[in-house]
Amino acid sequence: xxxxxxxxxxxxxxxxxxxxxxxxxxxxxxxxxxxxxxxxxxxxxxxxxxxxxxxxxxxxxxxxxxxxxxxxxxxxxxxxxxxxxxxxxxxxxxxxxxxxxxxxxxxxxxxxxxxxxxxxxxxxxxxxxxxxxxxxxxxxxxxxxxxxxxxxxxxxxxxxxxxxxxxxxxxxxxxxxxxxx
Numbered sequence: 508x509x510x511x512x513x514x515x516x517x518x519x520x521x522x523x524x525x526x527x528x529x530x531x532x533x534x535x536x537x538x539x540x541x542x543x544x545x546x547x548x549x550x551x552x553x554x555x556x557x558x559x560x561x562x563x564x565x566x567x568x569x570x571x572x573x574x575x576x577x578x579x580x581x582x583x584x585x586x587x588x589x590x591x592x593x594x595x596x597x598x599x600x601x602x603x604x605x606x607x608x609x610x611x612x613x614x615x616x617x618x619x620x621x622x623x624x625x626x627x628x629x630x631x632x633x634x635x636x637x638x639x640x641x642x643x644x645x646x647x648x649x650x651x652x653x654x655x656x657x658x659x660x661x662x663x664x665x666x667x668x669x670x671x672x673x674x675x676x677x678x679x680x681x682x683x684x685x686x687x688x
Contacts, residue, residue, distance in 0.1 A: 525567045525577045538585040544593035544613045560614050568646035592649035594641055597658050608674035610641050618643045621675020628681050
């Protein structure tokens with residue numbers, strides 16, 4: 508498990524430095540990353556995983572909340588329904604405040620949840636359904652699959668009246684804090 512942790516800490520290595528590129532905005536592309544992590548271009552699913560993986564390496568979310576495909580000379584907006592990645596696996600080591608949670612995405616990116624890779628569970632105010640996310644890199648999140656979220660629920664503890672999990676020395680709520688009291 509130690510090698511997995513080391514890999515998670517260096518997960519960003521080898522990726523293009525999109526955060527340092529500041530090309531001119533070139534408009535929008537008819538590309539959508541759906542909730543299930545599938546990539547679509549002009550209404551057709553991109554079925555070649557290496558192509559989707561390539562696009563994922565030049566993806567960036569800017570402060571305006573928009574996702575862009577970025578190269579040194581182009582910046583093109585695309586639509587992301589929920590998150591650009593899907594967390595398909597979580598591995599836990601340690602216990603309590605010393606616990607580490609390492610997430611693997613649908614593109615084999617690794618991220619150890621902690622202050623730089625927070626877990627955020629949004630609760631739909633109408634349905635009460637959770638949307639569990641973990642930050643992978645930059646402003647890019649991964650939507651946790653239901654089995655991954657269930658694994659987190661199994662690891663959950665109570666801290667200051669809130670149910671959640673520890674990772675990387677930080678506590679992440681898996682539910683909204685009780686408003687009464």
